[in-house]
Amino acid sequence: MQDNHFIVQTESLTKEYGDGTSVRALDSVSLSIAQGEFLAILGPSGSGKSTLLNLIGTLDAASSGQIIMDGTDLSTLRGDALADFRRAKIGFIFQLFNLVPTLNALENVTLPLLPYQRGLKFNLKKRARELLEEVGLEKRLDHLPGQLSGGEQQRVAIARALVNSPRLILADEPTGNLDRKTGSEIMQLLTRLNRDDGLTLIMVTHDNAVASQADRTVSMRDGRVEEQTD
Template structure:
């Protein structure tokens, strides 16, 4: 694990939603522009566990989505492994994202009509031949490793919240990402299940060196991180706490 080399570099990033023009003629000209991020810079080292905190609406999800290449900054740059992700387009961007990043969301984001096993395999189903490993086998192993060996053929609706989040973690891990981005992963779980999910993510970070950026409202969870950054109205303080 190379602790010191940066995996993520967010450089003077701004994100404005909307263009400042009225959305509809029938509504009086109310400008629609939200300055969600305002000159944010953040470096995350390989192997780090960073907690991203801040009030609702402070720009946490926006920042995570930009790091995850799901959205583009209005201004500034995001580099991952030194690659300016704005230079990647179409398939190259999709390949890069799939090979580098795993996402975990508060509401699990599983496909309700697919089984646990199918949900885990889903990101690689179109790429099974290119994957370089046996996708169903790895999906089964990941689920078994998360204690879900008897839930492979259950639908999400037949699983508890904690189990659904473990399926989502297995899905995020399928392609051996270097970086896991988790947006309030325990926000929809009771404290027992939340602690178990956090312990799982910490083990991935500590034992496998997976870099972890995690949004949380829970000070107990933030306290487990190597570093806490606090967003306030789309800004990070100059000195990170």
């Protein structure tokens, strides 16, 4: 099932939580995402969207089935190898930003690579500064998350997701906590990264207007994926 055209392929991916009264959060999902594609995932609350994103993002393991990313079967990776793979390939953006409240914007962006700083071929602080500039926050480098608006916090989180130069961005309702105008500014930033820099973007959203900007939309219901054909 490997094909270099695809950055991610899932095959019969299933996730059950708990035992006894187990919940099947993901039910045999087979989905292929092309290099450079912007895929939107729609679906009601509880339909398994975050579960699917977390499995693709290697934050959680499947109960059964397979994920192939860039030709690697994720189930063959453990511990440090899995963390190294994640760091090389994936950037994550969350609805609630997930910034560290006691660190300023610059420190939040450097954080994912801080333990590896000595092995880097570039200056980490300089790169973080450039990324914050790219998202329009060059005047907010030493602000704490609590001193930033929601949209600014999400920009910091986007810069943080980019610090390891991933080819794949996973975004779980990135505009879900923002007003419409701020949300559309964040969408402009993310679609620019997809169109201009060729990053693959997999985005969970409740918002049809957001999904309409994607190359392709799939819908989830009860842990299953349906392709949209409009």
